[in-house]
Amino acid sequence: MRVTIADVARRARVSKATVSRVLNNRGEVDAATAIRVREVIAATGYTPSAGAVGLATGRTRTIGILVPDLASPWTAAVLQGVADVLEEHGYGLLVSTTHRGPDALTRFARRVSGKSFDASLLVEPPDQPSYLAELHASGLPIAVVDDRREHPGFACVVADHRAGAGAAARHLLAAGRTRPLVLATGGTRCARERDAGFAEAFTAAGHRVTHRVLPAATRESGATTTADALAAGATFDSVFAHADLPALGALDALRAAGRRVPEDVAVVGFDDSDLATHADPPLTTVRRPARSVGEAAARMLLANLEGNPFPTDPVVVPTELVVRTSA
Known part of the structure; x- marks a missing residue:
């Protein structure tokens, strides 16, 4: 059975508050009493719980x-x-x-x-x-x-994020890709910075960006959104996803539609998760450590x-x- 602060107090013939003061070196206990309390602590192997320490110090750690x-x-x-x-x-x-x-x-x-x-x-x-x-x-x-x-x-x-997305855009432009589909997560400041960094490069080069907001940053969402864009007749030669999981979903949808990657459509993700290296083909992505x-x-x-x-x-x-x- 675990030794409690009440056990220590009873054996040392002091209050629980006195034991707490000794544990926390409060300096409000006479030397003889403090020695007796510490002897009981050593003899019983008492270890204060995190909760007890929190109550005594105001910290939960x-x-x-x-x-x-x-x-x-x-x-x-x-x-x-x-x-x-x-x-x-x-x-x-x-x-x-x-x-x-x-x-x-x-x-x-x-x-x-x-x-x-x-x-x-x-x-x-x-x-x-x-x-x-x-x-x-x-x-x-x-x-x-x-x-x-x-x-x-x-x-x-x-x-x-802005610099990373800009690097992705310039890479696609250098490869001759001019009709990108962006799979955006939306809702956060970092997502907006990725949008801005990517769009700036394509706008400066005189190209428009097709933009779809994902309902969730998942592989399934990336696959469904990409498949829906293909079914709607959207013409794109590249995909930039705000996260690796939707990018992997885009690879799934493109493969199912008979589109070759990267010959027909290039795909870039964001994060450089462990999954990126095991994708088919291995995923080009923006690493954020x-x-x-x-x-x-x-x-x-x-x-x-x-x-x-x-x-x-x-x-x-x-x-x-x-x-x-x-x-």
């Missing part, structure tokens, strides 16, 4: 993270980067998703008000300024991944919890076009 969903390989890699840093420093991670809409945000807000974690990391948060303002007003330390919104107290770690982004965001939060101010400017992580055989 837990970070709350809010992500769009858990299906995205990129999100999973960000989470791994965050977890690596937190575990190294003895912190836990409490994950929530936004894919259920307002109800999910309400549940997350309850966790914030209940002080279930010491700080929060928001990954591609939804465009709800009032919700973000409430989080900021609560005094919760926050870092944001992949969102450039200007908001006081919000530290940002962002990939250079997810694990590095997660690590940087976690370090920013921990530094802030130690009393260091957040950086005032976004931390920008470079992207890189990785050319394979799909484009």
Whole structure:
């Protein structure tokens, strides 16, 4: 049976509050009593629970993270980067998703008000300024991944989406592709930056871009949207997807329609997930280093919890076009 703080207090003939003061070196206990309490702790092997430490120190040693969903390989890699840093420093991670809409945000807000974690990391948060303002007003330390919104107290770690999408566009243009179909995720600032970076290059070259917004950033959605565009008679010689999963879906739809990749239609994704190298053909894509982004965001939060101010400017992580055989 686990030894409790009440067991220690009873054996040391003191109150639980006194045991807590000794554990946290509060300096409010006389030396003889403190020695007796520590002897009992050593004899019983008592280890304070995270909850007990949280009550005594006001810290839970837990970070709350809010992500769009858990299906995205990129999100999973960000989470791994965050977890690596937190575990190294003895912190836990409490994950929530936004894919259920307002109800999910309400549940997350309850966790914030209940002080279930010491700080929060928001990954591609939804465009709800009032919700973000409430989080900021609560005094919760926050870092944001992949969102450039200007908001006081919000530290940002962002990939250079505009530059990455621009590199993808220039690659397609250099290959003679002039009629691109963009499979856009929509709804977030980073998605709009990818749209802008890609469209700028084609507009400057005098070409129009066909744009379809995906209902979800999934392989199935990419396949269905591409198949629908083909069935509607859309003429395109290339596909640029905002994420690798929809790009893989585009490959599926093109193959089913008898279109050769890249001879008939070139395909470019975004993220450079592990799936990209195993695609048929291997996927040309824009690499945004997810694990590095997660690590940087976690370090920013921990530094802030130690009393260091957040950086005032976004931390920008470079992207890189990785050319394979799909484009």
